[in-house]
Amino acid sequence: MKNIFLFCDAGMSTSLLVSKMRNVAEAHNVEVQIQALPFAKSFEIIENGQADCILLGPQVKFLLKDIEGKCKEKNIPLDVINSAHYGTMNGEKVLKQAIKMIRENQNK
Template sequence: MKNIFLFCDAGMSTSLLVSKMRESAKVHNVDVEIQALPFGKSFEIIQNNKADCILLGPQIKFLLKDIEEKCEKHNIPLDVVNSIAYGTMNGEKVLKQAIKMIKANQNK
């Protein structure tokens, strides 16, 4: 099972997107655990090496540089959720983005 974390300002705006991602994972039989959390929890998740992939909500993309080095140190792929997929709550597209990141990281 792979662990995907989405971080936003308070962890609430990504909750609906996470629900959509879980629905898509279930339909496609993808074994993942997906959680939405406030950005303040990101350092704990990274430090404890609990993530296989981290995505930031578009509204906090300005914080990308704040955690980029920490993610690299722990070999955790990091990106910002595609803003169109986020705005349309396209869980399948965001799930594909995360899976692609995880696979690319495994092939390094």
């Protein structure tokens, strides 16, 4: 089971996207746990090694540099969700992005 975390300002705006991602994962029998949390929780999640992938909401992409180093230390792939995919709440494309990041990280 892979753990995917989405961080945004308060963790609320990504909740709908997480729901859509979960629906896609369930429909395709992809075993993942997906959570939306406020960015303030990101350091705790990274330090505990709980994440297999971290995605930032476009509204907090300016915080990417703040956690980039910690993610590299823990070998956790990190990226910003595509604004168009976020805006349209395209759970399938965001889930594919996360799975691709996890696979590429495993193949390093």
